Amino acid sequence: xxxDESTVLRLVAREDGPALSAAYRRxxxxxxxxxxxxxxxxxxxxxxTDAIADSxxxxxxxxxxxLVLVQGEEIVxxxxxxxxxxxxxxxxxxxxxxxxxxxxxxxxxxxxxEAMGIAGGELGLHxxxxxTLLHNVGSQxxxxxxxxxxxxIARRYLRIAxxxxxxxxxxxxxxxxxxxxxxxxxxxxxxPSRLV
Numbered sequence: 001x002x003x004d005e006s007t008v009l010r011l012v013a014r015e016d017g018p019a020l021s022a023a024y025r026r027x028x029x030x031x032x033x034x035x036x037x038x039x040x041x042x043x044x045x046x047x048x049t050d051a052i053a054d055s056x057x058x059x060x061x062x063x064x065x066x067l068v069l070v071q072g073e074e075i076v077x078x079x080x081x082x083x084x085x086x087x088x089x090x091x092x093x094x095x096x097x098x099x100x101x102x103x104x105x106x107x108x109x110x111x112x113x114e115a116m117g118i119a120g121g122e123l124g125l126h127x128x129x130x131x132t133l134l135h136n137v138g139s140q141x142x143x144x145x146x147x148x149x150x151x152x153i154a155r156r157y158l159r160i161a162x163x164x165x166x167x168x169x170x171x172x173x174x175x176x177x178x179x180x181x182x183x184x185x186x187x188x189x190x191x192p193s194r195l196v
Contacts, residue, residue, distance in 0.1 A: 003069070003110045007076065007102075012066045014056060016075060017049030020068070023075040023099065024048070030100040034136065037162050055080075062086070065118065069098070069111055076102055079115045081128065090126035092119060096142075103138065112146045120174030127174065131157060131167035140168060148172045 001009050012020070024031070025043050041047035058064035063084045069077035076099040081092040094115065098108045119125045131154060132139040148170040156164035 001114055003107060003114065006071050007107055007111075008070045009067055009079070009111050009114055010070065011059070012052055012055060012068045012078075014049065014052050016068060017052055018045040019070075019073065019075045020052065020078075021045045021048040023077075027097070027100055031097055033161050034097070034133065034139075035161070036159055058082075065092075065115075065123065067111075067115060069107065074099075077108065077111065079111055081115065081119060081123070084123070084125070090124070092123075092125055092128050094119075094128050094130045096139075108142050109145050112142055116146055116172060116174065125174055127171055129169060129171045131169050133160060134166055134168055140170075143170045143172075146172065 003009055021044055024038075028043065039047070042051075052066070055064055055066040059066055063082070065081040065084070067079045067081075068075050069079070077097055079094065079096040081094050084092040094112070096108060096112065098111075102108075116128065119128050128148075129151075130143055130148065132143070134153075149172070151169050151171050154167045154169050157167040157169075158165060
């Protein structure tokens with residue numbers, strides 16, 4: 001699905017390994033403060049191809065929705081709905097990142113809005129949770145613009161940049177909230193079903 005005139009949000013494909021590894025290498029320094037420590041293989045095309053195969057296997061089982069943001073031939077970001085649990089929970093966790101060159105332009109705000117449309121629509125989820133480092137104001141803004149509410153602080157929640165770090169936790173209840181960002185993208189949008 002098209003987010004703007006140059007950016008598309010779609011399901012990751014196995015052949016995305018080289019482009020995804022290039023994106024991670026290009027953004028290695030930019031992402032380092034926000035992500036777990038990564039092995040050398042993580043930044044190689046083969047490592048990403050293997051990781052994509054695992055993600056697509058999990059997607060087929062219904063536990064993950066692995067999306068990429070693409071401009072031309074370049075991958076410029078990711079959104080992943082993971083730990084999708086059914087039954088009494090009907091929830092998922094969301095993580096995302098965006099190429100440093102595109103920050104501050106509303107691209108991720110629109111992408112998260114589309115992902116929430118899929119989560120509440122096609123996936124039929126009740127709730128999506130996300131966490132950010134305490135000082136990641138940009139990510140918190142993306143979530144708040146998409147109707148997420150702060151639900152608390154999780155102490156030493158994830159090991160990020162080699163250290164156990166506190167996170168602000170957010171949730172969005174999907175049944176009673178609009179399935180689009182508070183500042184929707186302009187122009188007609190294709191239905192989310194083209195993704196999955």
